[in-house]
Amino acid sequence: MTSTLISIRDLSYSQPSAAHAAEGGLVKILKDIALDIPSGQTLSIVGPSGSGKTSLMMLMAGLEAPTSGDISIAGQNLGEMNEDELARFRRDNIGIVFQDFHLIPTMTALENVSIPLEFARVPDARKRAEKCLEDVGLGHRMDHLPSQLSGGEQQRVALARAFAVAPKLLLADEPTGNLDTGTGAIITDLLFEMQRQHNTTLVLITHDPALAERCNRTITIRDGEVISDTTETRHHAEPVEAAQ
Ligand SMILES: Nc1ncnc2c1ncn2[C@@H]1O[C@H](COP(=O)(O)OP(=O)(O)OP(=O)(O)O)[C@@H](O)[C@H]1O
Ligand SMILES: [Mg+2]
Numbered sequence: 001m002t003s004t005l006i007s008i009r010d011l012s013y014s015q016p017s018a019a020h021a022a023e024g025g026l027v028k029i030l031k032d033i034a035l036d037i038p039s040g041q042t043l044s045i046v047g048p049s050g051s052g053k054t055s056l057m058m059l060m061a062g063l064e065a066p067t068s069g070d071i072s073i074a075g076q077n078l079g080e081m082n083e084d085e086l087a088r089f090r091r092d093n094i095g096i097v098f099q100d101f102h103l104i105p106t107m108t109a110l111e112n113v114s115i116p117l118e119f120a121r122v123p124d125a126r127k128r129a130e131k132c133l134e135d136v137g138l139g140h141r142m143d144h145l146p147s148q149l150s151g152g153e154q155q156r157v158a159l160a161r162a163f164a165v166a167p168k169l170l171l172a173d174e175p176t177g178n179l180d181t182g183t184g185a186i187i188t189d190l191l192f193e194m195q196r197q198h199n200t201t202l203v204l205i206t207h208d209p210a211l212a213e214r215c216n217r218t219i220t221i222r223d224g225e226v227i228s229d230t231t232e233t234r235h236h237a238e239p240v241e242a243a244q
Contacts, residue, residue: 031224059071060171091119097155109133113161116164155187159175159191163198191204217229
């Protein structure tokens with residue numbers, strides 16, 4: 001039976017805002033979100049600009065703390081961890097891919113991919129990183145700095161880095177948003193290929209309906225609330241188990 005990887009309950013998130021003096025100086029970015037994401041699911045999050053998609057992803061990554069409510073990943077409540085525990089949990093369980101790649105500019109492709117492996121004390125980190133870069137077709141670009149790589153190549157390095165530690169969860173925020181259509185399609189194919197290989201749970205934020213459709217499930221966020229969920233009706237039903 002599929003188990004739940006991410007469980008979100010009563011999640012609200014506010015930030016200080018001078019423009020919202022009437023509401024106590026706070027802008028409500030996310031309101032009472034409840035969401036269960038099964039292990040191995042590919043989930044796309046869509047919704048207008050400013051609706052709260054990136055904020056939700058930052059909370060799932062433990063990079064921001066909610067105003068109220070809980071997020072549990074693999075049975076662990078992020079709210080009960082201190083900064084060090086969160087950093088370790090993220091390192092061991094979560095890969096993140098951003099629209100603007102977020103590579104370390106002073107490090108080569110190989111060094112960028114090696115870092116998470118070295119932090120995780122993986123033996124032969126360099127060798128593993130080389131293999132990861134070969135897997136994304138960049139065996140010939142290992143010693144290049146990000147500035148010496150095209151956007152598509154930089155995003156391939158970011159994918160290699162994100163998948164290097166075989167995370168349970170991959171969070172991707174508009175991973176093709178800065179790429180032309182053709183390059184974006186190559187990155188998307190690679191992303192889903194790696195997701196399948198590792199059976200990674202994928203949460204993908206996108207403005208591209210065709211990309212959203214490639215996921216098992218799509219939720220739409222508007223004004224900080226989930227207004228539709230393609231599996232809402234099946235969501236609470238027990239899956240029918242095949243007779244053993
Ligand atoms: N630190 C902050 N302080 C104040 N307001 C913030 C902060 N971070 C985000 N917001 C506001 O929260 C809302 C949601 O932002 P968020 O980045 O999550 O939207 P999004 O759905 O990812 O949008 P986009 O599609 O444009 O990336 C926006 O109105 C934004 O201005
Ligand atoms: Mg965003």
